[in-house]
Amino acid sequence: xxxxxxxxxxxGRGVVAFRGMEGALETERLRLMPLTEADLDDxxxxxxxxxxxxxxxxxxxxxxxxxxxxRTYEWERHVSPGGFYGARExxxxxxxxxxxxxxxxxxxxxxxxxYRLRRHAWGLGYATEGARALIRHAxxxxxxxxxxxxxxxxxxxxxxxxxxxGLVAVGPWSYRGLPGIEYAIExxxxxxxxx
Numbered sequence: 666x667x668x669x670x671x672x673x674x675x676x677g678r679g680v681v682a683f684r685g686m687e688g689a690l691e692t693e694r695l696r697l698m699p700l701t702e703a704d705l706d707d708x709x710x711x712x713x714x715x716x717x718x719x720x721x722x723x724x725x726x727x728x729x730x731x732x733x734x735x736r737t738y739e740w741e742r743h744v745s746p747g748g749f750y751g752a753r754e755x756x757x758x759x760x761x762x763x764x765x766x767x768x769x770x771x772x773x774x775x776x777x778x779x780y781r782l783r784r785h786a787w788g789l790g791y792a793t794e795g796a797r798a799l800i801r802h803a804x805x806x807x808x809x810x811x812x813x814x815x816x817x818x819x820x821x822x823x824x825x826x827x828x829x830x831g832l833v834a835v836g837p838w839s840y841r842g843l844p845g846i847e848y849a850i851e852x853x854x855x856x857x858x859x860x
Contacts, residue, residue, distance in 0.1 A: 690750065690798055690799070690802055691755065691798075692794045692795065692797075692798045693755075693794065694754060694755055694756070694791070694794060695752050695753065695754065695755060695761065695791060695794055695795050695798075696752070696753050696754075696755050696758075697750035697751070697752050697764055697795055697798065697799070698750060698751055698753070699747060699749070699750060699751075700743055700744045700749045700750065700751045700763065701744065701751075702740070702744065704744070704751040704760075704763075705736055705739055705740060705744065706736075707751065707760040708739045708743060708744075708751070708763060709732060709735050709736050709739055710760075710783075711760075711762060711763065711781065711782075711783055712728055712735060712739065712781075713732070713735065714783065714784050716784050717781055717782075717783070717784060720781070720817070720820050720823070721781055723817065723840075723843060724841055724843075726841075743763065746767075747767075748765060748766055748767030748768065749763055749764070749765050749766075749767065750763065750764045750765075750766065750795075750799070751763055752764055752782070752791065752795050760783065761782055761783060761786045761791050761795075762780065762781050762782030762783055762786060762791070762792075762795075763780070763781055764778075764779065764780045764795050764796065764799055765777060765778060765779030765780065766778060766799045766802065766803055766807075767779075769813075772811075772813075774809055774810040774811060775809060775810070775811045775812070775813060776803050776807070776809045776811075776812055776813075777812075777813055777814065777815075778796060778799055778800065778803070778812050778813070778814040778832075779814060779815075780792045780795060780796055780823075780826070787822070788822075792822075792823075792826045793826050793829050793830060796814075796826060796827075796830050797830050799812075800812050800830060800831070800850060804852045809852065810851065810852045810853070811849055811850070811851050811852065812832070812849065812850050813832075813835070813847055813848065813849040813850075814827050814832060814847070814848050814849070815838050815840070815845055815846070815847050815848075816845055816846060816848070817840060817843050817844065817845040818844045818845055818846060819843075824846070824848075827848040828848075830850075831850050832848035832849055832850045833848060833849065833850070834846055834847070834848055835847050835848065835849045
């Protein structure tokens with residue numbers, strides 16, 4: 666379990682409700698639901714945004730450019746296998762983005778956290794809010810011992826989110842030769858720092 670009495674900015678702040686993995690995960694402003702076929706058009710729109718693509722496919726070699734091919738890719742990578750949540754605003758139901766909480770097959774007791782949001786949702790605190798909720802869900806409901814996340818070093822906004830939610834830098838990471846960093850938090854580790 667996470668240490669009690671975490672300072673403001675810690676993982677537990679702002680979580681309204683938890684339900685099982687198959688149900689909704691709600692925060693103050695967001696509803697996170699496992700991705701379904703109904704989310705595919707929103708997911709394709711998200712991944713066609715040039716400013717989003719540059720962070721998730723910086724070399725332009727993973728994501729198809731053709732909408733139909735991208736839709737198939739999204740189904741096979743993000744919807745069908747599970748571990749990905751569509752994030753919608755609780756008021757208005759607008760699609761905000763997608764969050765990842767995916768078991769790491771080669772890391773016992775660990776789960777990978779990820780997030781990408783529509784450009785119009787950047788800077789509104791949604792990434793922090795959704796990621797906090799998923800960390801708590803990973804520890805308190807799913808029983809993982811460690812949550813980790815990656816970012817390329819040229820994505821300071823993502824790094825800031827990881828630091829805000831209590832993850833700490835644990836070492837270098839690279840993506841197809843591009844420099845990055847791995848961040849992590851342990852269920853039974855020290856309380857996250859921050860104000």
